[in-house]
């Protein structure tokens with residue numbers, strides 16, 4: 083007779099090796115690190131307190147930061163049975179770039195403060211995972227070095243400096259270095275009220291003083307033209323939260339939208355991206371892909387967003403915690419966990435491919 087084994091107990095306690103245990107470990111990691119959230123306390127252990135707060139924190143009362151997680155509870159999955167959906171294939175494509183699964187690494191700043199190898203390690207990890215790394219304009223490394231750190235696809239996140247000429251020079255280099263797209267972040271005309279940083283007296287202290295680089299506070303939709311001209315690659319606009327802006331973006335000819343509130347770090351009291359996703363998807367009406375980020379920590383979160391019409395999701399802090407805790411391997415492991423959880427969700431929901439995940443697979447809780 084087969085022993086009755088609860089897989090959760092198997093990973094949580096030391097048991098003799100068994101095929102079940104090995105399968106389980108291969109799928110979801112070691113007993114200590116099972117989920118993306120398990121990386122956060124590890125990162126907290128190794129990071130100076132003010133750096134951890136900079137990465138973890140949000141703006142204002144951090145209502146939006148918490149809402150980004152809570153909002154996933156507004157949606158439940160509608161699984162279908164006996165569809166034979168095994169094994170699931172999470173591979174996809176975004177803006178012409180094939181990806182092993184539809185989770186991209188979001189642009190996040192000052193990665194060198196998390197780990198000495200910073201953006202270079204993240205670039206290698208994203209390539210290992212078969213996905214896109216979006217590299218922040220704040221990258222400490224030369225952009226050419228990040229581009230060359232791996233063979234994986236990379237997009238450039240753009241902050242426009244007050245010095246437009248310097249921005250154009252940077253975009254020429256971005257284009258020459260082979261970045262596959264430019265992702266213009268539009269929710270940063272000023273920095274959000276990051277009280278943790280103010281209270282901590284947080285300084286970046288990696289060679290740049292914040293007053294050496296200032297971001298243009300006065301961008302408009304008209305600025306897209308010269309940005310496109312300087313780097314003739316697909317242009318994404320990151321940071322939209324309304325159907326109105328999504329329609330303007332499509333009319334302005336952008337190639338994709340990222341629904342985002344900057345991980346709750348900019349304007350507090352705005353809705354969660356997964357909440358605004360349906361209205362943005364409806365406004366865009368299939369004309370361009372809609373990506374989304376903010377609070378994605380579980381394969382089920384990714385599945386819900388895909389079912390609501392997202393082309394892909396991005397993760398910021400999960401990569402941050404992985405990098406701080408274990409460098410390249412940590413980021414690769416975070417991405418592996420998200421992929422394994424998405425595959426598990428797809429199988430249990432009866433959807434064999436990303437294309438099979440549709441609006442019928444999700445409903446309001």
Ligand SMILES: Cc1cc2nc3c(=O)[nH]c(=O)nc-3n(C[C@H](O)[C@H](O)[C@H](O)COP(=O)(O)O)c2cc1C
Pocket residue numbers: 136137138150188189190191218219220239267320342343344345346347375376377378396397398399400402
């Ligand atoms: C520490 C940190 C730094 C960030 N820096 C940037 C940045 O330089 N440019 C940008 O467009 N977004 C930046 N973001 C926002 C992320 O791209 C992304 O929108 C957000 O992290 C998604 O939420 P999540 O962290 O819950 O996954 C940053 C986020 C974090 C956590």
